[in-house]
Amino acid sequence: ATDTATATATESASGTDTGTSASGTDSDSAGTTTTTGTASDSVGTTASESDSGPVPDMGPACEETCEDGVCVGGVCCSQDQVCGDICCEGDAVCSFLQCVIPGATCIDASECPEGSYCEYTLGEPGSMGGDMCEGGYMPATGKCLPSPPECEEGVIPEEGEEITCLPACEYIPENSFNPELKYHWNKASVMMPPIVVQLDDDNCDEVVDERDIPEIVFMSFAGGAYNTNGTLYAISIVGGEIVEKFAINPQTDRLWAGRALAAGNIDGQPGNEIVACTDTNKVRAFNADGSDLWISGAVLCDMPSIADFDGDGEVEVLVQGALLDGKTGATKVPIPVVGPSWWSEKTIAADVDADGLLDVVTPTRIFNSAGGLLVDTKLGGTFPAVADFDLDGKPEIVAIYNVHGQGPHHLHIWRYDPNLPNKFEVIRANVDINGALPPSLCAPGSAGNIGGGGPPTIADFNGDGVPDVGVAGGIGYAVFDGSKLVDPNVANLDTFLWIKQTQDCSSAFTGSSVFDFNGDGQDEVVYADEIYMRIYNGSTGDVLAQVCNTSGTLHEYPLVADVDNDGQADIVVASNDYSGLNCGGVKTRGIRVFGDANDQWVRTRRIWNQHAYHVTNINEDGSVPAMEQPNWSVPGLNNFRQNVQPEGELSAPDLVVRVFPRCVGDYGLVARVRNLGQAAVPAGVVVGFYEGDPQMGGVLLGQEVTTKDLYPAEAEDVILDLPNPSDAIKDGLVDVYVVADDGMPDHPWHECRTDNNSDHATGKCALPG
Incomplete structure (x- = not known):
């Protein structure tokens, strides 16, 4: 064979056939089974054994010579319609020795029903241009087919036996970490986390959805003025080139260039909107073309999140100081702020009390969607995240405590429990995220010397089935073993999975993201400090790739999404050159998009819509789920700030x-x-x-x-x-x-x-x- 990349055959517990039975007429998009062939047959023949091998038995003879096909069961059948001992009719294809009418057109398995996969031999290959009316990459398409039953571990069908299952079969691309710069927008400095969302109809089907080319949305600044006068940009990759869709620079209620954005369908009308913070502490919403939608009243604004808190189909916008109506920007619920400044507690959305409605979660408190206080731990904290660390179906809250220029640099974990007197339980407190690294790695009096700790990232870094926590400080990037964090017998210093020295003395609260780039089940961490962007092995902390990327740093982080719709993951990272920081004399600025030089990175979603992204918070077309599934309850997730590849993405022939x-x-x-x-x-x-x-x-x-x-x-x-x-x-x-x-x-x-x-x-x- 000619494959040179690492190829593995994986086997797991048995699966079940999700196709429609022979007598069924189900027409859902997974494909409809019409009839069944004999599993041990081949191309319309049965075989009997002799010393000279199987001898073809053609069954009933055909009345005429089958010049353009073969005789199957007494009828002439074209070669591509033969399915065991029967001939498929019409549009049916032979899959797992059953004649199946293919389902809907798909780009990946996420567009197919559960229990099915996207079969690319039934579609069109990817190409540049194609039917994309504005140019760009036309992704490969296929048709949905039922997934075959999966064999138990160790079971491999033998030729001549009835085939009732197939071993799990996935192709794992080469272990490739050779990122190259694919696209670079370099008109100005950027020091905030960009987002990726669909804003316009690129393929001219009159629908804005995940099949269009997504936009990268961000704010730039001039000089060192990242606290004001931001310009909102939307760019897209069209025909292999960067195209600016708009640039908006309001001169009243100006944009705070260093704060985060969010995007999604907030007004219930077709298309997605963008939410930004102003230097007057208001929230400003823009339509997909950059025009104004609304401006809120004065509320403390940073790291906005978009969600449907009460499950009524009406979307809300959550910021530090309020829960706003997505259609109008009116304040629905004010949120009391601890320390009314940028450094006060950030907010995220999660259903912590399991009542089916989202709650407002801060590092120390929880409010229900009506504004009622569920619990106040009075712990210190700045950045929250949620996951289920003890795998009991209930989430724990991770809190990073770091007030800029004041300290400390601590991690806490606690859980809400309405049955306890104080309604919460502290699982672990005051873990020093610097570990054994000395604060003197940053200059005395700097943010990285006094404090440290940015927004936490949660993923199963070491592959043990339990989520772990990654967090960046001023002097290092640390990953904590989740199973040890919830074990009271383990000392704080022993909860580290690994820590690597980095340099972020200026802000000491950058974030990070996680992705499994080659689909081998091992997560990788993407993190950028003041000098470098690095990709780390999630289990060991080994540096897999390192590129220069300068930034004065706030709470930005590199994210992972498919930004050019080519079926492969990309890394999007912001950079700036306003400060004296440099990488061997080199400075970078703008928005930079990296991909694998060998095109080996696997597919991922075409969206990353907010700082507190966690997959279940947003559909890939930008629509907001009315009833968001708790991320920690979905198999394969239980993470925070990690993107994923569609199920079945790596399915392969054998x-x-x-x-x-x-x-x-x-x-x-x-x-x-x-x-x-x-x-x-x-x-x-x-x-x-x-x-x-x-x-x-x-x-x-x-x-x-x-x-x-x-x-x-x-x-x-x-x-x-x-x-x-x-x-x-x-x-x-x-x-x-x-x-x-x-x-x-x-x-x-x-x-x-x-x-x-x-x-x-x-x-x-x-x-x-």
Whole structure:
């Protein structure tokens, strides 16, 4: 086989068939099963064993010669419609030896029903331009098909046996961390976290949704004036180039350039809006074209979040000092602020009391959606996040305590419990996030020397099934082991999974994000300090990549999203050059987009809409869920500030091959090529036939190709006519070998295994009787 990237076959517990039964008429977008073939058949034949291998049994004879197909059950069937011992009709395709009418068009499995995947052989490949009326990348499309049942661990179907399940099969791209700068907007400095959201209709279907090219939205500043006079930009990647969609610079209620943004559908009308903070401590909402929607009254504003707090389909905007009506900006619920300044407690949305409605969560307090105080711990804190650390279905609150220029640099974890006298329980308090690193790594009196600790990121960094906490300080980036944080027998200093020295002496409260870039189950951390952006191995802290990226730093962080809609994750990071900070004499500024130089990073969502992003808070088209699922209750999540890839994104084919002689009529060799993977492989797979082992100098007898797409469990007999075989082959003195995917040029599909692509057997035909 020709695959050179690391390929693995994974197996897990058994799955279940999610397709419609043979008698069903379900027309949902997963695809409809119409009839069933025999799992042990191949290309319309059954096989009986003899000394010379399986002998084709064509079943009932056809009344006429099938010149353009094969005879299946007494009827002529085109090769691409054969499905075991039956012939699929109309638009049906053969999947897991069942005739299935494909479901809806999809870009990835997130657009398919549960229990199904996006089969790309049924769609169109990705390309530049295409039908995108404004240019850009046209993503590959497929059709939804039911996922095949998954075998129990260790079970691999054998040829000739009925196939009732398929092993889990995923292709893991190369362990590639070679980020390259793909796009760079460098007109001005940026020192806030950008967001990614859909703002306009790029593919001209009159709908703004996830199939369009998303916009990167951010605010820039001039000189060192990041506290005022910000310019709001929306840019997009069109035709491989950066295109500015708008630049807005209001001169009344001016934008606070260093504060965070949020975006989503807040007014219930088609399309998404943007929410920003002003230097007059108001909230300013913009339409998708940059025009004004509303301006709120004076409230303390930073890190806005968008959510439907009471599940009524009406969206609210949450800032530090108020819960606002998304349509008008009117204050619905004022929120008492502890210390009315930028450094006071930030707010996020989460259903902590499990009543089905979102609550306002700060590092120390919880309010219900009506403004009622549920609990006040009176702990110190600045930045909150939530996750379920003890896996009991109830969330814990992570609080980072760091007041700029005052200290401290602590982490707390606590949980809400209405049955306790004070209604809360402190799980762990006053963990020094600097660990063993000395504060003297930052100059005396600097923010990084006195305090430290930015917005926490939560992910399963070490892969043990328990979420962990990542946090940046002034002198280091630390990851805490979640299972140890909730274990009272573990000392604070022993809760560290790892800590690496960094440099953020100026603000000491930057954030970070997490993504599994190559889909191998190991999360990576993306973090930028004053000098570098780095990608860390989440389990060990090893630096996988490092690039210069200068910033005076506030609470910005690099984020991960597919910003050019090409089916691969990108990193978006802000930078600025107003200060004396430099990277070996080099300064950077603006918005920079990095991708993998070898195009190996996997797919992810095309949205990151707010600072407190946690996947379940926003649909990919920018619409806001009326009833948000608690992130910690969704399998595969239980995280905060981490993006994900669609389920089934890595599903791959797995070609196995068997060779036997054709002893009826003219002599030949038959290679039975079967796909035991969980995704189809397109037609045109080259099959090589050899006299002797090709690894030991065997002679190539010829090559043929498969003529149809092979869906999971499906097979095709590829025949090499050999009217004059050598005596060594006929007499069985040397084995014949067959190799699938033999010397093919590079192709876009990859197998999960390539060690089973060859077979050998005798070419001798058994004598009759």
